[in-house]
Amino acid sequence: MTNITTSSDELTPPQEIALKSLIEDGLPLVTHPYQQLAETIGSSESAVIQTIRSWLDDGLIKRWGIVVKHHSVGYTHNAMVVWDVPNHQVDEIGERIKASGLVSLCYRRPRRLPHWPYNLFCMIHGKNREAVMAQIERLINDIGLQHLSRDVLFSYKQYKQCGGHFLRRSVTPFSTSGHRTQHG
Amino acid sequence: MSTPMPDAAMLPLHKELLDRFQRGFPLSSTPYLDIARELGVEEADVLDALRFLQEASVISRIGPVFNHKRAGSSTLAAMSVPEDELDYVAELVNAYKEVNHNYAREHHYNLWFVVTASDDLHLKRTLNEISDVAGYPILNLPMEKAYHIDLSFKLDWS
Numbered sequence: 001m002t003n004i005t006t007s008s009d010e011l012t013p014p015q016e017i018a019l020k021s022l023i024e025d026g027l028p029l030v031t032h033p034y035q036q037l038a039e040t041i042g043s044s045e046s047a048v049i050q051t052i053r054s055w056l057d058d059g060l061i062k063r064w065g066i067v068v069k070h071h072s073v074g075y076t077h078n079a080m081v082v083w084d085v086p087n088h089q090v091d092e093i094g095e096r097i098k099a100s101g102l103v104s105l106c107y108r109r110p111r112r113l114p115h116w117p118y119n120l121f122c123m124i125h126g127k128n129r130e131a132v133m134a135q136i137e138r139l140i141n142d143i144g145l146q147h148l149s150r151d152v153l154f155s156y157k158q159y160k161q162c163g164g165h166f167l168r169r170s171v172t173p174f175s176t177s178g179h180r181t182q183h184g
Numbered sequence: 185m186s187t188p189m190p191d192a193a194m195l196p197l198h199k200e201l202l203d204r205f206q207r208g209f210p211l212s213s214t215p216y217l218d219i220a221r222e223l224g225v226e227e228a229d230v231l232d233a234l235r236f237l238q239e240a241s242v243i244s245r246i247g248p249v250f251n252h253k254r255a256g257s258s259t260l261a262a263m264s265v266p267e268d269e270l271d272y273v274a275e276l277v278n279a280y281k282e283v284n285h286n287y288a289r290e291h292h293y294n295l296w297f298v299v300t301a302s303d304d305l306h307l308k309r310t311l312n313e314i315s316d317v318a319g320y321p322i323l324n325l326p327m328e329k330a331y332h333i334d335l336s337f338k339l340d341w342s
Contacts, residue, residue, distance in 0.1 A: 026245030029231050029238075031214060049211045052248075061248040062333065065209035066234075068202060069244050080289065080296070094331035106332040109260065109325040116293070116323055121260075122332075153296070157288035159274040160297070161244070 009047045019051060069161060075125045079132050080153040082118035083145065084111070090120055093143070097122055102139045118151065129154065194242075197225060197233050202243075209246060257307040258300035261314070262293040262323040270294060273318050282310045293323060 011019065018041045027033045034052075035045040055061040070078075081103075085093050090108050097106045097120075105123040124139075126132035132154070140146055200223055210218045216234075217227040237243045250256075265273045270288055277283055277297055286297040299314070301307035315322045 023247045024245075024250075026247045027209075027215075029216070029234055029246075031216065031227065033215065034211075034213065045213060049213075053211055055248070059251055062251050063207040063249050064211070064247070065205050065207045066202060066237075066246050067244045067249060068206060069241055091329070091331075094329070098332035103332060106330070107327045108329040108331070109327060112323055112325070116262075116325070121325075151291065153289040153291045153293075155287040155289050155296075157270075157274070158286075159288070160278045160283060160286040 009044060009050055011041070011043055011047055011051050015041045015043055016051065019048060023052070070125055074127050076127065077129050077132050078123060078125045078155050079136065080155075081122050081124060081136055081139075081150060082153065083120040083148045083150045084117045085120045085148055087119070093145070094120060096143050097139065100139055100142055102135050102142075117149070195233070197223065197229060198237055198242075201230070201233055201237070256300055256302050257304045258298060259307060259311070259324055259326040261297050261299055261311060262325065263295045263315075263318060263320045264293050265295050265318070265320055267294070273320070276318050277314055280310060280314060282307075283314075 019037060022037055022040060028036050030036055032045070034048045038045045038048045041048075052061070052064065056064055083093075094106055094108060097103055103122040103124055105121070107121045108119060109121055111117055111119050122139075124132050124135050126135060133152075136152060201219070205219065209215060212218050214227075216230045220227045220230045223230070234243070234246065238245075263273070263277075274286060274288065274295060277286055277295065280299070282299050282301050283297050284300055286295070288294055289296050299307060299310055301310055311322055311324060
C-alpha cells in the first residue's frame with residue numbers, strides 16, 4: 001500500500017530551497033528564530049527544525065553553529081601548503097596529515113601540468129608567520145615528507161570570506177545584522 | 185584587511201560561546217534561552233554577546249557549514265595577475281555572489297578564490313565569465329577527495 005498522505009511537518013521542495021538560502025544568511029537573533037524562519041517560508045517551526053536536523057544527519061550540513069571569522073580572533077596568518085605526491089601515495093599521506101592534527105583542511109586536487117604540479121593541499125592557520133612555519137616544519141618532520149616537492153603559499157590579503165551561496169535566486173535576507181558578504 | 189580584535193576586548197561569555205557553540209547549536213524553539221540557561225546567564229546577555237561578536241566581525245553568522253561537495257558544485261580557482269592590478273581584479277572577482285573566499289597569496293598564482301554554484305554548468309559558466317571579465321586564465325582545481333575538513337578548531341586564547 002502506498003502512503004500518499006503528506007505530513008504538515010514536511011517542507012515542499014520550494015520551501016526547502018528558500019530555507020537553505022535563508023540559513024546561509026544566518027539564524028536571526030530573536031527569541032524564536034526558527035519560528036521566524038518558518039513564518040517567512042510559510043511552514044511550521046517544527047518542520048524547519050526537523051529539516052535542518054535531517055540535513056545534519058545526512059551530511060548535507062557538516063555543522064550547525066557559530067561560524068567564526070578566524071582572522072578576527074587573531075588567526076591572521078594562513079598558509080596553503082601544496083605537495084606533489086605520487087598518485088599511489090596520496091591517500092596514505094593525506095590520512096597521515098589528517099592524523100597529525102596540525103592542519104585544518106587537507107584535500108586532493110588535480111595537477112594542471114605544466115602550470116601546476118601539486119595534487120595535495122593543506123591549510124595551516126596561526127597567529128603569526130613564525131608559528132605557521134614551525135607547524136609546517138613539524139608536519140614535514142613528523143610524517144617524513146622531506147622528499148616531496150612542495151610550495152608554501154602564505155596569504156597576504158583577504159578580499160572575501162563568507163559562507164557559500166548555492167542559489168542564484170535571491171531571497172530577501174532578514175538577519176538582524178544585515179550582513180550578506182563581509183570583506184575582510 | 186580588518187584588524188584582529190584584541191583578546192582583551194572579549195568577555196568570558198564571548199569566549200565561552202565561541203568555544204562551545206561552533207557546532208551543536210541548539211535546534212530548539214528557544215536556542216538562545218537554552219544557551220543562557222546552560223551558561224547561567226540571561227537570554228538577553230547571549231543575544232547581546234552574539235550581536236557584539238557579529239558587529240565586531242568576529243563571527244560571520246550562526247548557521248550551517250554546508251558540505252560543498254554535496255550541496256552544489258564548487259572549486260578552488262587561481263589566477264596569475266600583475267601585482268599592480270591585483271586589488272582591482274580581486275574586486276571584480278568579489279562582485280560574484282558565487283565567490284565566497286578570495287585571498288592574495290605569495291606565488292606566481294597570486295589570487296585564490298573558491299567558487300560555489302548550484303550545479304556543474306552554473307559553475308563552469310561562472311568561471312568562464314570571471315576569466316573573461318578579469319582578462320586572465322583560471323586554474324580550476326576542484327576537490328577530488330577530502331581527507332580532513334575542520335575549521336571549527338579550538339581557539340587558543342593565550
